[in-house]
Amino acid sequence: MLPKQRQDQIVRALRADGAGGVKVLAGKLGVSEATIRRDLEQLHAEGRLTRVYGGALAVDGGDEPFADVNAIHAEEKDRIARRAAELVTDGESLLLDIGTTALRVAQHLHGRSLTVVTSNLAVLEELQNDEQIELIVLGGFVRRSYRSLVGYLTEESLRQIHVDWLFLGTSGVRPDGRVMDSTMIEVPVKRAMIKAADQVVLLADRTKFPGHGVARVCEPGELSMVVTESGADEATRAQLTEAGVKVVLA
Amino acid sequence: MLPKQRQDQIVRALRADGAGGVKVLAGKLGVSEATIRRDLEQLHAEGRLTRVYGGALAVDGGDEPFADVNAIHAEEKDRIARRAAELVTDGESLLLDIGTTALRVAQHLHGRSLTVVTSNLAVLEELQNDEQIELIVLGGFVRRSYRSLVGYLTEESLRQIHVDWLFLGTSGVRPDGRVMDSTMIEVPVKRAMIKAADQVVLLADRTKFPGHGVARVCEPGELSMVVTESGADEATRAQLTEAGVKVVLA
DNA sequence: GCAGGCTCGATCAAACTCGTTCATGAATCT
DNA sequence: AGATTCATGAACGAGTTTGATCGAGCCTGC
Numbered sequence: 001m002l003p004k005q006r007q008d009q010i011v012r013a014l015r016a017d018g019a020g021g022v023k024v025l026a027g028k029l030g031v032s033e034a035t036i037r038r039d040l041e042q043l044h045a046e047g048r049l050t051r052v053y054g055g056a057l058a059v060d061g062g063d064e065p066f067a068d069v070n071a072i073h074a075e076e077k078d079r080i081a082r083r084a085a086e087l088v089t090d091g092e093s094l095l096l097d098i099g100t101t102a103l104r105v106a107q108h109l110h111g112r113s114l115t116v117v118t119s120n121l122a123v124l125e126e127l128q129n130d131e132q133i134e135l136i137v138l139g140g141f142v143r144r145s146y147r148s149l150v151g152y153l154t155e156e157s158l159r160q161i162h163v164d165w166l167f168l169g170t171s172g173v174r175p176d177g178r179v180m181d182s183t184m185i186e187v188p189v190k191r192a193m194i195k196a197a198d199q200v201v202l203l204a205d206r207t208k209f210p211g212h213g214v215a216r217v218c219e220p221g222e223l224s225m226v227v228t229e230s231g232a233d234e235a236t237r238a239q240l241t242e243a244g245v246k247v248v249l250a
Numbered sequence: 251m252l253p254k255q256r257q258d259q260i261v262r263a264l265r266a267d268g269a270g271g272v273k274v275l276a277g278k279l280g281v282s283e284a285t286i287r288r289d290l291e292q293l294h295a296e297g298r299l300t301r302v303y304g305g306a307l308a309v310d311g312g313d314e315p316f317a318d319v320n321a322i323h324a325e326e327k328d329r330i331a332r333r334a335a336e337l338v339t340d341g342e343s344l345l346l347d348i349g350t351t352a353l354r355v356a357q358h359l360h361g362r363s364l365t366v367v368t369s370n371l372a373v374l375e376e377l378q379n380d381e382q383i384e385l386i387v388l389g390g391f392v393r394r395s396y397r398s399l400v401g402y403l404t405e406e407s408l409r410q411i412h413v414d415w416l417f418l419g420t421s422g423v424r425p426d427g428r429v430m431d432s433t434m435i436e437v438p439v440k441r442a443m444i445k446a447a448d449q450v451v452l453l454a455d456r457t458k459f460p461g462h463g464v465a466r467v468c469e470p471g472e473l474s475m476v477v478t479e480s481g482a483d484e485a486t487r488a489q490l491t492e493a494g495v496k497v498v499l500a
Numbered sequence: 501g502c503a504g505g506c507t508c509g510a511t512c513a514a515a516c517t518c519g520t521t522c523a524t525g526a527a528t529c530t
Numbered sequence: 531a532g533a534t535t536c537a538t539g540a541a542c543g544a545g546t547t548t549g550a551t552c553g554a555g556c557c558t559g560c
Contacts, residue, residue, distance in 0.1 A: 004302040139389035139407040157389040
């Protein structure tokens with residue numbers, strides 16, 4: 001990427017988020033923090049952003065809280081996401097589900113050569129400026145509360161593609177191994193996603209074992225792998241293993 | 251290949267990708283980096299691209315988005331966008347094209363009860379938090395430099411929907427009334443958009459009359475209306491009127 | 501108000517890019 | 531045929547960008 005392009009993207013990223021930390025920007029754009037600092041200095045001199053300690057603010061909407069920049073990550077959930085990201089080899093394609101779980105996976109994909117397909121608007125924002133990643137957005141109706149795309153357009157788009165990996169979130173896994181979800185409207189999309197992937201990986205921290213949900217997404221047999229953590233209910237894990245699902249502890 | 255041909259191709263490549271590095275262009279065109287540098291120097295002198303360290307950027311010519319330097323005709327372009335937004339009645343659906351022109355229309359839609367369909371990521375960002383608006387995103391490959399979605403997924407999504415209004419941007423309208431675009435890759439998407447709308451409205455400020463572009467988007471007869479401003483070339487306007495297009499001055 | 505962790509700018513070496521120069525070969529002119 | 535023009539690629543020194551490192555300064559929690 002050209003230096004000028006990178007600087008344009010920094011400005012764009014700040015417009016989207018209101019603010020950005022040096023470390024975050026460096027990760028997003030795949031360069032060192034030193035380079036980001038130099039860019040910020042230059043852009044500040046040009047009046048295209050406001051430099052602050054730890055990062056920069058967008059120049060117009062500069063009243064956003066900067067606290068988010070140093071937000072603390074939920075360490076455990078992040079470990080699961082990191083483990084999931086390690087499963088994928090460069091050059092492969094993956095499908096990221098709706099929800100924060102999938103967003104966390106996306107955060108670990110920066111700088112890698114991958115094709116990412118998603119209906120998750122938070123993932124789109126996260127990876128929008130990452131040149132390395134070929135990003136494909138599924139169509140659909142914007143569901144603001146969940147920052148996602150749903151509906152028949154999404155399902156139709158899924159029928160047009162096929163990927164190596166699917167990373168699926170869930171509201172909970174029932175004791176018999178069935179994967180559940182709390183919102184009906186997402187279920188047809190999740191089913192279509194399962195059909196569009198070779199490997200279906202479920203991401204679920206220990207609080208999802210066992211868990212509830214009104215809508216059944218799929219049977220355990222439809223999963224290839226479950227990434228979870230130690231502390232997840234033994235019986236449910238056994239049920240999954242029996243169904244031929246590989247259970248990985250992050 | 252002739253030098254002129256090669257230079258045209260460089261300009262075309264930049265329009266498609268937004269920017270290009272010397273090394274990348276040399277590889278693409280099968281010549282040495284020295285030759286590319288000489289070409290870039292010459293094209294820069296002709297104003298057909300912007301030279302930057304490491305390569306070149308596409309020049310702001312067509313309905314080219316997000317180059318940050320478009321504060322020039324902002325006032326006039328905004329008047330056209332406002333006029334366009336007034337055409338739509340609450341409860342109706344509209345399709346917004348790629349580009350800054352469509353983004354400006356979106357900025358005038360806040361708070362209204364409408365269904366907005368788009369493949370423009372800037373429009374998505376603009377309307378994402380507007381509860382009143384039902385927002386539908388077309389699928390597709392993310393084209394970062396233009397903040398848009400393109401490709402067969404986009405076209406396929408367009409086949410699934412139909413809207414009342416389409417607001418179309420352009421790089422220029424030829425003297426015979428043909429609507430042109432500067433980037434080939436957008437054309438199939440724009441054609442699919444035209445098919446998916448009852449009323450096709452072209453938005454074009456006076457600098458687009460007459461204008462050029464490598465790719466033909468549609469014949470004047472396919473348009474329902476053109477919103478422009480006084481000062482736009484009379485002859486071209488007459489040509490449009492003759493083709494049955496209503497020409498509105500903002 | 502103190503300690504520990506971050507962030508900062510400065511500095512340096514390595515990698516990259518730039519414009520210039522020169523030699524080569526093809527096409528055109530004399 | 532010989533001379534001239536022109537585009538091209540290789541080579542080179544100068545200038546630019548980048549990432550790593552380091553000491554100084556700033557923030558936060560105790």
